[in-house]
Amino acid sequence: MLDSKYQKFYDEIIKKIKKEKIFTDKLHTLAYGTDASFYRLIPKIVIKTDNAKEVQDIIELSNSMNLSITFRAGGTSLSGQAISDSILIVTSRNFSNFKISPDASFISLQPALTGAQANGLLARYSKKIGPDPASINAAMIGGIAANNASGMCCGISQNSYKTLKSIKLIFSDGTKLDTGCKESKDAFRKTHADFLRDLKSFSDDTKNNEELRARIERKFKIKNTCGYSINALIDFEDEFEILEHLIIGSEGTLAFIEEVTYYTVEDLKDKASALIYFKDMNEACSAVTKLKLARDSNQIIVDAVELMDRAALKSIENDSAMPEYIKDLDSEITALLIETRAINDKQLDIQINQIEELLKEFDVVREIYFTKDEHEYNLYWKIRKGLFPAVGAVRVTGTTVIIEDVAYPIECLAQATLELQELFKKYGYTEALIFGHALEGNFHFVFTQDFSDLKEIKRYDQLMNEVVHSVAVKYEGSLKAEHGTGRNMAAFIEVEWGHDAYIMMKKIKSLFDPKGLLNPGVIINDDKEAHLKNLKTLPATNEIVDKCIECGFCEPTCPSNELTLTPRQRIVINREISRLESIGEHKEAKEYKDLYQYDGIETCATCSLCSSACPVKIDTGSLTKHLRAEQASNSSKSIANFVANNFSTTLKGVRFGLHSANFIHKVLGTPSMETVTKTFRDLSSSIPKWSSVMPKATNINLNFEQKVSDKKVVYFPSCINRSMGLNAISKEEKELFDTTVEVLLKAGYQILFPEDLPNLCCGMPFSSKGFNEASNTKSSQLELALLNVSEFGEYPILCDTSPCTKKMMESFSHKLDVYEPIEFALKFLTEDLEFTAIDEPITIHTTCSSRKMGLEDKFRSLAQLCSTNVIVPADVKCCGFAGDRGFNFPELNKSALRHLKEQTVGAKMAFSTSKTCEIGLSEESGLDYNSIFYLINKVTKAKTL
Template sequence: MTHWKSGTQPINYDLNPNDPRNLKQKEEDLKGLPQEYQNFYREVSQFIPYQRIFIDPFYTLGYGIDASFYRLIPKIVIRVQNDAEMGEILRLSQRTKIPVTFRTAGTSLSGQALTDSVLLVLQGSWRHYQVHEGGKKISLEPGILGVEANRYLRSFKRKIGPDPASIDHCMIGGIAANNASGMCCGTADNSYKTVDEMRIIFDDGTILDTADNASRQHFMERKADLIRQIEGIRDEINADPDLVAMIQKKYKIKNTTGYSINAFVDFHDPIEIIKHIIIGSEGTLGFISQITYKTVIDFDHKASALIIYPDMDHACHAVMRLTRDLVAAAEMMDRASLRSVEDAPGMPDYLKTLSDTATALLVEVRSANPEELNQYIAKATSVLEDIPTVFPIQFTAVKSEYETFWKIRKDIFPAVGGVRPQGTAVLIEDVAFPLDRLAEATADLRNSLNKFGYTDAIIYGHALDGNWHFIFTPKFDTDEEIARYEGLMNEVNEFVVKKYNGSLKAEHGTGRNMAPFVELEWGSKAYQLMQKLKAAFDPYNLLNPGVIINDNKNVHLENLKVMPQSHETIDSCTNCGFCQDICPSKHLTTTPRMRIILQREISHLKRTGKDPERLMRLLMDYDYAGNATCATDGLCATSCPLNINTGDNSKYLRSRAITPATRKIATALAKNMNGVTGVMRVGLGVVDGTHSLLGSRVMGTLAKTARGVSQSKIPLWNAWMPSKGKGKVKPLQPIYTAKNGEVLKVVYFPSCISRSMGPARKDKDQRPLNEVMCSILAKAGYEVIIPAGLDKLCCGMPWESKGFFDIADEKSAELEKVLLKASENGKYPIVCDTSPCLYRMKRAFKSGIELHESVEFTHDFLLHRLKFKPVSETIAIHVTCSSIKMRLSEKFKAVAEKCAEKVIIPDDVHCCGFAGDKGFTYPELNQAALAGLSQAITDDCTGGYSNSRTCEIGLSAHSGISYQSLIYLVDRCSSPLR
C-alpha cells in the first residue's frame, strides 16, 4: 500500500483588481440575488474564501453550461475543495432549503450537471489517490481525470474498468455518479461491478466510509431510519418474483435509466446496497468524495481492425457472431459517422471513397502475449470471414495505426459540431437493445430518424453491447422544431421499451433528458420504489432536484440550449469540454469552453439589443477574465476534435480593440526593431545590475510593492529575470569535416528574444544561447550562415499575439525574404533557436523553405554527427506548446534521453502560461499554469530544459531550478566525431 498522493492542487490566488470576483463588485452583485440566496451567500462566505464563490453574471454563466443541450444558470457557484467544506455546505443547504448540484468536468450529456440554484464545482480539487495491493485496487477522489487514474496504474499494468470515450476529459466523480461504461468494459467492468469501497457525504453532512468499520457502525446508528427504509425497499422488491426477474433481465444489457435498483437484488447488507445504489445516482442521493475501484488488467498486446461492411445490416449480423470472450470491443459507425471525421488530420484516405451505405466495425482483441493475440486475431477473422466486406479484414498490432482507428471512434460526437448547420445544437441519445435483435432495431431507429426529418443523423456505438448512440442537430429556436424533437423521442422511446425491452439510457445517465420516461421503461411499481428511494435519502429534494425523478413530464423540452453564432473561430463548438484540462488559465479565470459560452452570449446580446446592462458587464469582465488571461497557446485545439483554437478568437478580439493610437505605436516599433531590442537589452542590464546590488529578497519585495501600488500595472520582477543579451552573433569555424568532403551549411536565425535576453543570474551556463548554438553546429561540421541585418528582423509573433495581424505578416514577409537570400532560395536548411518563433515562421512563410526548430534540427541532423556522453543526472524537460503543435514531443524526449540518464516529463504541466510578456504583466497566469510543476520535480533533479527563453523564466521561477534551452545540455554532453 502506498501513501496518499496528490495530483495538482489549486491555489487561492490574490485576485487582479480587474477580476470580477473582487469584493466591492460582489456586494453589488449580491443585491441582485433573491433574499434567501443572499442569506446563503453570507453564511457560506464564513467558511469558503470569497475567491471561490461566484455570484456575478460572468462566472455563473461560464460555469453553468455543461456538454448537454440544456441551459440553466446557477445563482451561486462554489469551488469546493474538501470533505469539511462539502459537509458544511450540505448542512447549510438543509437549514436554508436551498438546493445544490455537484459538478466535476461537466462532460455529461443528459443535463445532470446543471442547476438554477447552487452549483458545487469540484474541478481543480479532490485530487488525492492511493494505489493498493500492487495495483489491484485504487482509491480516487472525484476530481481526478479518468486518464490520470489509468496513468497512476500504468506501472502495474492495470486500469480502472470504466472506459468512456471521454476518459481523457471526464472525472472520476462523474464516471461513478453516472455509472459510465464505454467501449470495452461492457456490463462486467463498469463502476457498479468494480466498486470496492466508497466515502459518501449525505444530505445532512453525515459521512459514511464503507471501508471503515467504525464509520459503518456510526452510520447505522445515526441514520437508523434510512437503514430501515432501505431494508423495507429491499424486502418489497425481493418479495415480488416478477419484479426481481425484470430487474435481472434489464441489467443483462447496459442500463442507466433511473436508479441502480439491481443493488436490492444483488446485495442484502444495507451498506452494500447504499454503496451500489449511489453508483449511477447522478448526485441525487449523496456526494461521492472518494471511491475505491477493483482494477482490471491492462493487456500489453492489442490489435484492432477497422472492418468496412457494405451496409448496416451486414455489420449488425457480424456483431451478433462476436462475444466478449473473443474480442474486447466492437464499435460500429455508420457512413454519416465516418463522414464527420474523414477530413480530420491523419484519417485514412479510403474513408472518403466509401459508398453512402458503408458501415464500419472497429474490432479490438487483447492478450497478455503475442502468440495468444495472434490466435484471437485468427479466430475473430475466421468467425467473420463469410460475411461480405468492402475490403479484406486486416488486424494491426501497430500502436500508431490502431490508435488512429480509435481516434475515429472517439472523435465522432464532438466532430459532428464541425459539419452541423450553424446555430444548431448537438444532441446525442443513448439506447440499448438485446443483441439478437440489433439489426431489426437499428432499421427501426433509422426509419424514425428519417420520418422526423433527421436524415443526416448519425448512428454509432458499442455494438457488442447492443448500445447505440444516435446524434442529430436540432435548432431549438421555434415551437415547430421542439415539437419535431418531441415526436421523435416519443416514438423511439415507445419502440425501445415496448417492442425490444431495451434501455432508454444505456450509459449516459438519466439526467433531465430521460427523467419523464423512467416510469415508461420500468413500470409504475418500480418507479414508485425509486421515488421512495429518493425520498429516503433526500427528503427535502435538495440534492440535484429534477434529475432522474421528476414529475414534470415536459422537463426534457424545457431550458433547451440555443447556440448563437459569434465568430467563425468558435462557432462550431459543441461545449463538450474536452479543451478544459489543457488550458493554463483553468484554475485562475476561464477555460476555452467558458470563453466560447461567454462570447456567444455577448454576440447574442449585441445582435438582439436585449439587456444592455448585462452586455456591458460581460464585456467589462471579459476583458481580464476572458481575454487578458488567455495565453493564446492553441493547445486547446490539440484536445478539441474540431481543432478549435480559442486563442485565435482571443487574437481576433484583440484586433477589434486596436485604436489608432495603439496602431501607431505598434507600427513604429515594427519599423525600429533594432531600437526595440537595444532598449530591451539596456533595460535588462539595469534590472540585472540592481538585482546584483540589492539581492533577490529586497528586489522581490520592492517589485511586489510597486506592482501592488500600481494596481498590477507594473510588470512583476522575479529572481530568474534574464540578464541582457549580447545581440551580436559570431559563428565558429566547423570543427568536424566529413570524410567525403561534404560541405555542410546551415542558416541560423537567432530570435530577437534570444538576442535580447541572456542567462539569469542563477542559471548554470552563463553563455548566451546563440554562442551555444554555434558551438554545437561547429562540432557537427556545419558552416553557419547568419542572415544580414539581423538586428532588424523578427518573425512577427509579438504583433500577432496582440491582434496586429497585418504588421505581423509584414515582419514575417521581411524575414522570409532575408532567409530566402541567406539560404540561396532554400538550398540550405534554416534553424531557429526559439520554438514559438519557428512555429510562427512555418505558418506565415509562403515559399515553403525548409525550417527547423533547434531541438528538431539537433535530432534530425546532428545526433549522428556528434558523440554523446550522457550526464549521470536527473533532468526535467518542458516541451513548449508550439513544439507540441509541431509534433516535436518525441524528438525532444529522444534528444534529452541522449544527454541524461533520467528524464522527467511532468504529467500535469502543459502550457507554462508565460505567453510572451504575460509572465511579467499577468504573473498569476504563469503561476496557475505551473501549479503542479514543483511537486513533479524530484529532489535529485539537477536542472530543467526547454526551448523558449521566456518560458524558461517562468519554469525556473516556479520550480526553483534553472531552466535553459536543451541546446545547452546538448553542447555539454557532445563532442565532435573526430
C-alpha cells in the same frame, strides 16, 4: 442581485469559504451553467470547492436553509445532470488527491482527477481503471462514478458498479461515510439505524417481488443508466454494499462522492484493431451478434466492437487519418471498428486469426486488415471518440447537436437499429448518424436540432416519443445506456421500468434526500415535459468557434482552467454577448464584455492547446487574438508599427531595462527587490513582475572563427535570445547563442546568418497582442532574409526557440526547411554527434508550440538520449507564461504550473526550448530551466571518422 434567501446563504458561507471561490456575477454563473448537454440553467451561486470540508459546510448550510444544490465535476455530462438554477458546487481541479495500493490492485481517487489522469498514475503498473468513456481525458472521477459512465471496452463487467471497492460520501444532512472504514460504518449504524433498516427493507421487498426482480436481472444484462442502479437491491445483502452501489449512477441526487476506490484492471499492451466495412447495417449487426455470442462462450477474445453507419463515416471521411476510399463507399455501408488485446504478441496473432475466421461468412467490402501499429490504431480510436463533437463541424450554425444513447438486447440488434433509421427518415432527420458500442448493443444516435423554433421542438418531441416506445417498450432496451438519465430521460423512467420499479426509485430518493434538495429535477421528475424545458441554443458569434458544441474536451489542456475561464466557457460568454447584441440588448452585452476582459482576454494564454484536444480543432486562442485585434486602438497600432520598423532600437531598450533591473537587484538584494517591485505592482498592475530568475541582458557576437564546410546551416537566433541571457542564479557559463554555435561547430557545420539580423523578428510578439499589420511586416522581412541566406531553401534553418519556429512555419509563403531545437537535434545532430547519456535525473517541458508540431514524444526521445533518468510532469501542459504575459499576469503562469514543483522532485537539471517559458518554469519549480542545447552540448562529442 441575489434575493434575500440566497443573500443570507452567501453571507454565511463566505465566513467559511474564500470569497474568490464564490461567484454570483452573471459571467461566471452563465459560464458554469453550461455543460455538454443541450440544456441550460443559470445558478444563483457557484462555489468552487477544494476539499470535502468545504462541501460538507455548503451541504449543511443549504440543508438548514432548504436551498437546493447540484454537484459538478468535469461538466462533460450529456443529459443535463450538471446544471442548476440554485447553488452549484464545482469540484475544483485541486480536489485531486489519490492513493495506490502497494500491489496496484486498487486506487483511491478524489473527484476532480480525470479518468486519463487516473490511468496515467496506473500506467507504470500496467493497470487502469475499468470505466473508459470517450470523454475520459476531460471527464472527472466524480462524474464518471456518479453517471456510471462506461465506454468502448468496459461493457458491464468493468464499469464503476462492477469495479467499486469502497466509497466516501457526504449525505444531504452533512453526514460523512466511508464504506471502506469499519469505524465509519459503525458510527453510521448508530446515527442512521432507521436509514439502514429502510434500505434493507427495500432490498427484501425487491427480492421478494418476483416480477420486479426478474425485470431488473433482465435489464441489467445490458448497459443501463436510466434511473437508479436498483440492481444493487438484489445483488447484495450487506446494507453498505447496497448503499454504495446505489450511489453509482445516481447523478448527484443521493449524496456527494468525496472519494472512490476502484479495483484496477489489467492494461494489456499488445493489441490490434481493424476497421471492417460491411455491405449494410443488417450484415454488420449480424456480425456483431455472432462476435458477442462467441465472446460470451469464451470462443474468441474481442475487447471492443464499435459500429459506425455510413452517415458517421461521412462525417469523418475528410479527416487526414482516414483512407481516401471511404469517400467512395456506397450509401448502405456500415463499419465495425474491432479491437482485441492479448498478454503477448503470439497470443494476439491467435486471437486475430480467430476473429478473421469467425467473420468469413459475412459480406465485407474490403479485405479484413488488423493493424498492430500503435500510431495507426490510435488514430482510428481517436476519430471514433471524436465522432460526437465532429458532427458539430458540419451542422448549420445556430443549431444544437443532440446525442441520444440507447441499448438493445443483442438478439434484436439488427431489427431495432433498422427501425431506428426508419424513424429518422419519418421525421426528416436526414443528417442523423448512428455509432456506438455494438458489442454491448449500445448505440448513440446523433442529429442536429434547432431549439429556437417551436415547430422544430415539436418535431423533436414526436421523434423522441416514438424512440422511447421502440427502445423501452417494444424491444425492452435501455433509454440511457451510459450517459445517465439527467433531465433528458427523467420523464420516461416509468415507461421503461414500470410502476413498481419507479415507485421503488422514488422511495430511494426520499430516503437519501428527504427534503429533495440534491440536484432536483434529475432522474426523478414528474414533469412529463421536462425533456423539452430549459433547452440551450448555440447562437453564432465568430466563425472561428461557431462549430463548438460545448463538449468540454478542451478544458484540461487550458492553462487558465483553474484561474479564470476555459475555452468552452470563453465561447459560451461570446455567444451570449453576440445573442444580446443581436436583439438590441447592448447595455447588458457591454456588462458581459467588461467582466470578460480579464477572465476571457487578459488571462488567455493563446497557446491554442485547446485545438489539439478538440476533435474538430477549434482554436479559442485564435478567437482571443481576434478580439485583441478588434480592441487595438489606432494609436497602439501606430506604436506597434513604429516598434516593428525600429526593432533593433527596441531590443536595445529591452537590454537597457534588464541591465537596470539587475543592477538594482545587486544593490537591494533579492528580498528587498521582491518587496519593492510587489509594492509597485500593487499600485499598478501594468508594471511587470520582477523575479529572481529574470534573465540578464545579453548581446550576440557573430565574429567567431569557423571553417568553410559543405555542410551548412542557417542559424536564426530569436530576438528574445538576442536580448535575454542567463538569469542571475544560473550555473551555466555560456549564453544560449554561444552554446548553440559550439554545438553546431562540433557537429561540423558552417553557420550562416541572415542579413540585418538585429532587425529581424518572426512577428509573434505582435500577433499575440492583435497587432497583425506589424506582425506581418516582421514575418515578411524575416522570410525574405532567410530565403536569401538559405539559397532559397538549399540549407536547413535552425531557430533556437520553438514558438518562433512555429510562427515562421505558419506565416511563410515559401517552403523552407525550418527547424526548432528538438527536431533539428534528432534529424541532424544525432547523425553528426556521439551522445553519451548521463545518469543525473533531468526534467523537460514541451512548449505548446512543440506539442502542436507533434514533438512531445520526440522531445522525450531526445532527452532519453541525453539522460538515463528523464522526468516528465504528467499534469503540466502550457506553462501559462505566454510570451511576455507572464510578466504582467504572473497569476496565469502560477496557476498553470501549480503541480510543477511536486512533479519534478528529484530533478537536478531542467530543459525546454523557449526562453520566456523557461523564466516561468524556473520561477515556479526552483530549478534552472535552460535550452535543451545546453544538455546536448554537455553529453556529446564529435563523431570520429
